[in-house]
Amino acid sequence: MPGRAERGASRRPLLGAFFAALALAIASPLPAHADPLPAGFVRLADVDPTIRQDIRYAGPENFLHRKADGYDAPVCILTTQAAKALSRVQKAMTEKGLTLIVFDCYRPARAVTDMGKWTREGGPPDPQWYPTVERGDLIAKGYVGELSSHSRGSTVDLAIAGAGKTGPVPPACGAPDGGTLDFGTGFDCFDPMSETAHRPLPAEAAANRKMLLAAMRAAGFRNYAREWWHFTLAKEPFPKQRFDFPVTAD
Numbered sequence: 001m002p003g004r005a006e007r008g009a010s011r012r013p014l015l016g017a018f019f020a021a022l023a024l025a026i027a028s029p030l031p032a033h034a035d036p037l038p039a040g041f042v043r044l045a046d047v048d049p050t051i052r053q054d055i056r057y058a059g060p061e062n063f064l065h066r067k068a069d070g071y072d073a074p075v076c077i078l079t080t081q082a083a084k085a086l087s088r089v090q091k092a093m094t095e096k097g098l099t100l101i102v103f104d105c106y107r108p109a110r111a112v113t114d115m116g117k118w119t120r121e122g123g124p125p126d127p128q129w130y131p132t133v134e135r136g137d138l139i140a141k142g143y144v145g146e147l148s149s150h151s152r153g154s155t156v157d158l159a160i161a162g163a164g165k166t167g168p169v170p171p172a173c174g175a176p177d178g179g180t181l182d183f184g185t186g187f188d189c190f191d192p193m194s195e196t197a198h199r200p201l202p203a204e205a206a207a208n209r210k211m212l213l214a215a216m217r218a219a220g221f222r223n224y225a226r227e228w229w230h231f232t233l234a235k236e237p238f239p240k241q242r243f244d245f246p247v248t249a250d
Helices: 004-027 082-094 107-118 203-218
Strands: 041-043 077-079 098-104 155-162 221-222 230-233
Touching: 041 082, 077 098, 082 098, 082 155, 082 203, 107 230, 155 203, 203 221
Parallel strands: none
Antiparallel strands: 041 077, 098 155, 155 230, 221 230
């Protein structure tokens, strides 16, 4: 059996290693939360938490009637430039006692593929989402894209809502947009009535579309004429690149 001195000697190398590791840990603090988003992307809530989010493709309230591939959380992700520009629009809305509400932001390429595959399976019109067109014709009619600007990260689908107020009865076509102002149709109504400049429209709906269009243009966004809710940052940072990382929460 080793004596006390020998036992002490055997422990010293172990103690030395322990204290060396401890010193290294103190000198090198644990890294901050590792954000899985690619460089140049942010979660909108980290830039402006006052903007309401109702991300439809993360659940069943959309034309697919199910979650879209790649939407693992109901979270709006955008490029940093688009998120900051959207925050400027929100400030203008807040001054009017209103708020923006976003329905879709960055869309993974896999979700676009999922939507295209679903469309090509065919089927009859859907009175809530595409009342006058066959499901198999949605791509040909321009309502569902085989590629999407959303996958570049600087496109957003949105409306304006009354801050803390209950909105009108949801329109017959489109998502049940509780709390939004009247825009004539709901989000993702695949119908000519959704064209931004469609006429005739009730005066209130036409005025609300004009207000949204003017506010978004002032912040550097351009509208897709077929959809009053669809805007892309004119000076987007990734104009030719599409991304496929999933939509996740923090």
